[in-house]
Amino acid sequence: MRPPASLVCCLLALVVFSPVVAAVSAPSPQAVGSESIAAPVATAEAESAAIAAVYPDPIAGGDRGEFVILSVPAGTALGEYSLSDGDGTVSLPNATGSGRVVASTAPDHTRRLTDSRVVGVDGHLALANGGERIRLLRGERTVDAVRYSAATEGELGVVNGSVVRWRPLGATDRPVVSAPGGDVRAFVLPDAPGAALGPIRDADERVLLAGYTLSSPRVADALLDAQRRGATVRVLLEGEPVGERTAAEARTLDRLTDAGVQVRLISGPRARYSYHHAKYAVADDRAVVMTENWKPAGTGGNSSRGWGVVTAQPRIVDGLATTFHADAGWRDSAAWERYRQGRRFERGERATGAYPTEFRAESVTVRRTDLLVTPDNAQGELVAILDRANDSVDVIQPTVGDWDGPLLRALRRAASRGVEVRLLLSDAWYVREENRRTVERFRDWADRTDAPLSAKLADPEGRYEKIHAKGAVVDRERVVVGSLNWNEQAATTNREVLLVLHGPEAAAYFGEVFDADWAGGGGVGVPVGLATAVGGVIVVAGLAARRVRFEP
Missing domain, CATH: 3.30.870.10 (Endonuclease Chain A)
Structure with missing residues (x-):
């Protein structure tokens, strides 16, 4: 349940398990989710497969679709390995693998959760929700082992040395992206309402707009103009903003989708984040990052004091694009046309304030x-x-x-x-x-x-x-x-x-x-x-x- 109120490019093909790959690095002090201390029962052999993550508690009856993710060197003969939970042992199929391989006793169900390679294993392997010790064997010898404590439904336990970190399935584990110096454009709102839209109005290749909400006709106009110039335009928003989604926003999103713009919203029981609250856009080779929502009160300059930055630093622009694709490509994002079915939208108050320009964009x-x-x-x-x-x-x-x-x-x-x-x-x-x-x-x-x-x-x-x-x-x-x-x-x-x-x-x-x-x-x-x-x-x-x- 979601709270009621209040990314690297090479890994994107994995979609769901791209964060698992990244999570092999040491966890940050402020890591998301709880941690289980995994006993150092074995050290994975060089050039041997190893356990990368466990998924013991799927959002499904009888925990159908639970799995173990293995990190497999290129050209590995999977049939040489087996998995054991102490009560039973299952052998991997006679096949060759590399990279991340997902082992499951219910492969058809597990394939719904990932685009990574899934292999079926026969026999009894039950990952206990309350905690378990899983061993990876090569022949009769244990080459890796992981012990985890109580799992949370829908969360993936990622192995980081002697620690298992729990977080929602599909959540990313992105490193800090840094770019060398250059010039950026700084602006504040309501003083400079045109600054955030500048990159979008100039775009003719791509616009990736991420936000919490989007109800501004000016923003919609800029997106549609970019699409008419031949740009690929995509929008990603929060599905359950605090309060009710307004009728004005629904009309704005209808207008975009009717014109062929892809609008998706993050929502539903498999949502990786409580709220998609980010506010940024990638437009060709520039990006804007701000504190404000894409609505008249925010980017429209009709109400709020906000801060923003426009940058063309390639690493930052690429990092934001990678973040967008990772967030829009997971199964918790739904097309606006499907999301809006059966929903009613409330009339909201429109921000109409007018304020002086004291600080110009610089x-x-x-x-x-x-x-x-x-x-x-x-x-x-x-x-x-x-x-x-x-x-x-x-x-x-x-x-x-x-x-x-x-x-x-x-x-x-x-x-x-x-x-x-x-x-x-x-x-x-x-x-x-x-x-x-x-x-x-x-x-x-x-x-x-x-x-x-x-x-x-x-x-x-x-x-x-x-x-x-x-x-x-x-x-x-x-x-x-x-x-x-x-x-x-x-x-x-x-x-x-x-x-x-x-x-x-x-x-x-x-x-x-x-x-x-x-x-x-x-x-x-x-x-x-x-x-x-x-x-x-x-x-x-x-x-x-x-x-x-x-x-x-």
Whole structure:
């Protein structure tokens, strides 16, 4: 069940098990899913087959279709091997294999779950949901063995040395992609609503648009124009956004599909991610990554403060295209025509605000750009960035998650070692009280620890309606821009996409925007950790005048 609310190219041919191949590398500290400690009962022989993953608990009656994935050297005689669960042993068929080979007692059913080669094995091999020790034998000798603990339905146990990591079948395990320096185009919303559409409007070969929702007629127009120019246009969205999908979005998606644009939505019981919340597009040899949805309130510039980047760095563009194809190619994505059958759509409120252009899009030079995705690698990388901060960390978020989440703990660690931290949260009506409590808790903590940390709610003053940006400026040297809300669920169960821009020019651009938004209508905030000393002076002076007044 999905929560009710709130990629390498050479591996794509495997579709389902591309993440399994990648998962042979050591797991990151912030790996997705639970882990089982696998006893080091045997070390796989050189040039021998080895156990790469187990799938004990399929979403099917009687666990039909469970399987073991083997990593097989080229030209391996499979018939020399067998698998044992302690109660029974099954032999692999007399055939030659290489790469990943999937062994199953129900091969026809298992083939529905993967495009990799599946071989049938005769006999009894039952992978216990509560835990099991599986041995791979060559003749009478054990060449590899894996012990796993309790499995979760629909999750794959990927072997990483002595550890088995559990995650949804088909989920990716992408590494961080880094690109050398160059120029990128930085922009913010609502100030520069044309920046996100520029690459799409120029595309004549391909447009791969990924988002949470898509209801903007301007975006639909740009996609259809690109298709008429001969570009291949594909769209991938979230199937179950929080609240109801609006009638306006349904009309937009109908219009696209009626014109032959492929629109798919991630949904259903086999969904690998709680939410497909990423917001990016690949258009020919350029890409845009942002914090905003493809709707009037976001990319239309009619409401939200958002951050975005356009880049032509080939590694980043290729990395985003690989991510798109991996996400759109799995069995949890459904065509819009099928998805919409029998569904009703609600009338939504349309954003119609008009705001001044205070910050124009600018070309800035970066030394390096990193592409991060969740749940694969982003949280661990962000924590490391915060833990390396020396001078300042400015964070803008609609709202943040649990007090003890890794990112918020990293913010407090930074402040504890003297880094000036500022946290700016949205004042939108639907998060105001929650954010106010968060601000008060950070302020109380800063007072108790004498840490240079400030937190406040935004005061837009007519420059935008609400904060929807999700970003950070660190040491005025690095910028984080992307779709990730800083909470544990989003970081560990959602598909999110972020860029980290290294270089003072990008930091200066977004830093200036942050400073203006921080000042808002209430002036420049004073670090709360300094409040005790400053407050003492104010109190003394105030008492002398018999007038003491504290602002919240």
